[in-house]
Amino acid sequence: MASSKPKLVPVVGSELPAQFTAKAVGRANAIELITVTVKVRAKNDKGSADGLHALAMQAVKNRSHVSREEFGAAHGADPADLKKVEDYARACNLNVVESCTAKRRVVLAGKVSDFESAFGVTLERFEHPGGTFRSYTSSVHVPPDLEPIVEAVxxxxxxxxxxPHFQARRRANPLAGMFASADAPQPLTPLQVAQLYDFPTGLDGSGQSIAIIELGGGFTMADLNAYFTGLGLPTPSVSAVSVLGASNTPVNDPNSADGEVMLDIEVAGAVAPQSKIVVYFAPNTTQGFVTAITNAAHDTVNAPSVISISWGGPESTWRASERTAMTNAIRDAGLMGVTVTVASGDNGSADGLTDRRSHVDFPASSPFALACGGTRLEGTLASISEEVVWNDGPNSATGGGVSDSFPQPAYQKNAHVPKSVNPGHFAGRGVPDVAGNADPESGYEVRVDGLNTVIGGTSAVAPLWAGLIALLNQSLGKPVGFLNPLLYSQIATGGGLHDVTVGNNGSFKAGKGWDPCTGLGSPDGAKILSLLGGTNGAATVSHDGASKKAAAAGAAVG
Structure with a gap:
């Protein structure tokens, strides 16, 4: 009976985000069938928002992680909490598709009208440049007994x-050549970038699996085979995993998300050619994004030890509960020894918004992400001649700044992160943590949809660091996992990073030590490995030999 339905209360953080300007154009189709994911808080988090945060930090200190098989019992949802969600859903005429302790989620299916009633929302259609989407302008509501356990809906x-955070190199003016400076930055192959950053030699990623999250686009093996043949490398093992019905769907346009997908695979694959690369294709929604990260972290078949993410958006465009669900998914990955590298954005300190405030990109601003900023890199063979902050203008510059949502994590306490420049001057998490070559002018030679081209952006830095981490994990014989606390202590103080001190990204300037443009700096790969206790080693396919050959030959692609 309708009168027996409990009074609903708001889910904390589910209110409309600060940046939401879409115009409603009508009600959603009441009989449309949709799928919804209810994220349930971890049992360890009850009563303390930082319950698992301390455990993640301890895992770093002890270099110990929970196995995927053990995670559910150790840090998953309470089965009783899952059952409460299931019972309520069934009472609201919704079907339970999945209920998982380890992934802390209950997946539901049903009609729009039944979801509206169950969660106390009105679903409408909104206009955006690509068409329309379904959303709501209120908070999500649940019964009072579910509110303490529901993380997000x-x-x-x-x-x-x-x-995606990638940018193609501007096509040169045909007349510019006679006036061009001899010092102008030149495109590089991933191998040349790896050599300039002294990535460990004699390692090729054998035994490692790299997960790549994609929210659109696709790849073809013909392009990958041509590209890696041009580099003198074997084509890595590349496979696609479907998330919520999305799939590997190239659209044959290098300027589309295909450019992101191919850049990610080709950069990571060149650095660690014997690694297994698994691409998780998900819908471009918060549900798809969080589900893809969760599925990759818990994948017992492919077992990735690093996840690379080159997609994101301004922190203020996300509902707070969505940010919580995402950052806790990344945190859970860290507890299982999985490093998550994330691009920090390509639109400078404003992150593409026009409200005259500074914004950081999310999920790069998650305190459990290894946020990757961008530089302009110049060098010859194994010698860096110059490295500065990437800034070719307000919408072609590395993202970075100070979070207005996440407090400053313990590992940044001695990094002299300034307070936010926005009203309120929040003492937030500083972004990025590290950097790497990203300027499209010194960008990466890649192949996309049959075309050899040059692409930059912080999108390239996330897979570059993911490839490096695969090499580190290969040498160490175990995953480095959540790397940030080690970066800010022994790696930075031990000289494992090149401090970038010249340039700005709009509101912020580079300087000595950590800064909101390039973080702690770009990698000295061999030094990082040494500081972590590893050594270079002999590999079946020598990354070192291939990189020297490619560098000396100029590395023509394809």
Whole structure:
């Protein structure tokens, strides 16, 4: 009976985000069938928002992680909490598709009208440049006994969640050659970048699996085979995993998300050619994004030890509960020994918004992400001649700044992170943590949809660091996992990073030590490995030999 339905209360953080300007154009189709994911808080988090945060930090200190098989019992949801969600859903005429302790989620299916009633929302259609999406302008509501255990409700909205962070190199003016400076930056292959950053030699990623999250686009093996043959490398093992019905769907346009997908695979694959690369294709929604990270972290078949993410959006465009669900998914990955590298954005300190405030990109601003900023890199063979902050203008510059949502994590306490420049001057998490070559002018030679081209952006830095971490894990014989606390202590103090001190990204200037443009700096790969207790080693396919050959030959691609 309708009168027996409990009074609903808001889910904390589910209110409309600060940046939401879409115009409603009508009600959503009441009989449309949709799928919704209810994320349930970990049992260890009850009563303390930082319950698992301390455990993640301890895992770093002890270099110990929980196995995927053990995670559910150690840090998953309480089965009783899952059952409460299931019982309520069934009472609201919704079907339970999945209930998982380890992944802390209950997946539901049903009609829009039944979800509206169950969660106390009105679902509408909104206009955006690519068409329309479904969303709501209120908070999500649940019964009072569910409010303490529900972390987020994802999927009521299918608003596009993120954009890829890559930029193509500007096509040169045909007349510019006679006037061009001899010092102008030149494109590089991933192998040349790896050599300039002294990535460990004699290692090729054997035995490692790299997960790549994609929210659109696709790849073809013909392009990958041509590209890696041009580099003198074997084509890595590359496979696609479907998430929520999305799939490997190249659209044959190098300027589309295909450019992101191919850049990610080719950079990571060149650095660690014997690694297994698994691409998780998900819908471009918060539900798809969080589900892809969760599925990759818990994948017992492919067992990735690093996840690379080159998609994101301004922190203020996310509902707080969505940010919580995402950052806790990344935290869970760290507890299982999985490093998550994330691009920090390509639109400078404003992150593409026009409200005259500074914004950091999310999920790079998650305190459990290894946020990757961008530089312009110049050098010859194994010698860096110059490295400065990437800034070719307000919408072609590395992202970075100070979070207005996440407090400063313990590992940044001695990094002299300034307070936010925005009103309120929040003492937030500083972004990025590290950097790497990203300027499209010194960008990466890649192959996309049959075309040899040059692409930059912080999108390239996330897979570059992911490839490096695969090499580190190969040498060490175990995953480095959540790397940030070690970066800010023994790696930075031990000289494992090149401090970038020249340039700005808009509101912020580079300087000695950590800064909101390039973080702690770009990698000295061999030094990082040494500081972590590893050594270079002999590999079946020598990355060192291939990189020297490619560097000396100029590395023509394809």
């Amino acid at each position: 994802l999927g009521l909205s299918n608003r596009p969640a993120a954009k």
